[in-house]
Amino acid sequence: MINVLLTSSPCMPKIDLHSHSTISDGSYTPAELVTYAASKGVEIMALTDHDDVGGLAQARIVAEELGVSLINGVEISVTWNKRTIHIVGLRVDPSHPGLLAGLESIRAGRLTRAVAIAAELDKAGITGSLEGSRAYARERIISRTHFARFLVAQGYAKDVKTVFKKFLVKGKPGHVSHQWADMSDAIGWIRNSGGVAVLAHPGRYDMGKTTLHGLFNTFKEAGGEAVEVVSGSHTVDQYRIFAEFAQLYELQASAGSDYHGPAHNYFDMGRLPPLPSGCVPVWQGWPELAQFEARRISA
Ligand code: AMP
Ligand code: MN
Ligand code: MN
Ligand code: MN
Numbered sequence: 001m002i003n004v005l006l007t008s009s010p011c012m013p014k015i016d017l018h019s020h021s022t023i024s025d026g027s028y029t030p031a032e033l034v035t036y037a038a039s040k041g042v043e044i045m046a047l048t049d050h051d052d053v054g055g056l057a058q059a060r061i062v063a064e065e066l067g068v069s070l071i072n073g074v075e076i077s078v079t080w081n082k083r084t085i086h087i088v089g090l091r092v093d094p095s096h097p098g099l100l101a102g103l104e105s106i107r108a109g110r111l112t113r114a115v116a117i118a119a120e121l122d123k124a125g126i127t128g129s130l131e132g133s134r135a136y137a138r139e140r141i142i143s144r145t146h147f148a149r150f151l152v153a154q155g156y157a158k159d160v161k162t163v164f165k166k167f168l169v170k171g172k173p174g175h176v177s178h179q180w181a182d183m184s185d186a187i188g189w190i191r192n193s194g195g196v197a198v199l200a201h202p203g204r205y206d207m208g209k210t211t212l213h214g215l216f217n218t219f220k221e222a223g224g225e226a227v228e229v230v231s232g233s234h235t236v237d238q239y240r241i242f243a244e245f246a247q248l249y250e251l252q253a254s255a256g257s258d259y260h261g262p263a264h265n266y267f268d269m270g271r272l273p274p275l276p277s278g279c280v281p282v283w284q285g286w287p288e289l290a291q292f293e294a295r296r297i298s299a
Helices: 030-039 056-066 097-123 129-134 144-153 160-166 183-192 209-221 236-248 287-298
Strands: 044-047 069-080 083-090 196-199 226-231 252-256
Touching: 030 044, 030 056, 044 056, 044 287, 056 069, 069 097, 069 183, 069 287, 083 183, 083 252, 097 129, 097 144, 097 183, 129 144, 144 160, 183 196, 183 209, 196 209, 209 236, 226 236, 236 252
Parallel strands: 044 069, 196 226, 226 252
Antiparallel strands: 069 083, 083 196
């Protein structure tokens, strides 16, 4: 039986291992995001931009100034069984050539997809969306979030969340199916660069039990080692459900808000509850944790 009513341990640092900056589709720059996290009391954080590690160097400068332990992360888009799945890599080496080449190939695919999305929106009478969305994309990534911001600004929907109901999703204008990276390739890039592969927010995939077990099996067999149990995208019930999955598949457990900035309807930073009891934290044994404990003792 998994107990989700554990109270926070006073010795536990505030950890958040999933967040986004303007390098992908977040609204704060890496420096602003780390500053914001620190203001919310986060002590150990991972920056996990979609398909890009380009923000980590900037984030690290501010993290060191503010005494936040920054974990090098990334969130890789993969296709499994015709579905889009996200794999978070933690403690990756952002200069590893294999990882960089893999991410670069996904970014190239994003550009091709953006052209196709714009063509689909054209057919629905919405013109100028490629240039319009590009104006919101600050760096190398163009994502559906940027299209969503453009559509909101043009008055097609009241907010980004509504866009993802009326546009850009299956059966709606602007939808394009896309082939992302292979799951085993993505896990390989993460592991070869020294990182841990984490199955991101499994509660978001809208799958039946059988498909979900298939996903966990494939992930585990491909070398995945952890799963997000506590996620800004999960309900309290899902904390318990995925804690049980973690135990069943002998995966470590991770926790992340998936924060994208104040304009998004996402979970805020610094508010994550502790992992349910029985979970093995993915951060167990990390040097960043020892540093945190050393700081506490000297404080
Ligand atoms: P992409 O990777 O370009 O397909 O874009 C996916 C991104 O869209 C996710 O990372 C979220 O940030 C955003 N997104 C997807 N669904 C929703 C939703 N229902 N509400 C708000 N943002 C969403
Ligand atoms: Mn996103
Ligand atoms: Mn995701
Ligand atoms: Mn994310």
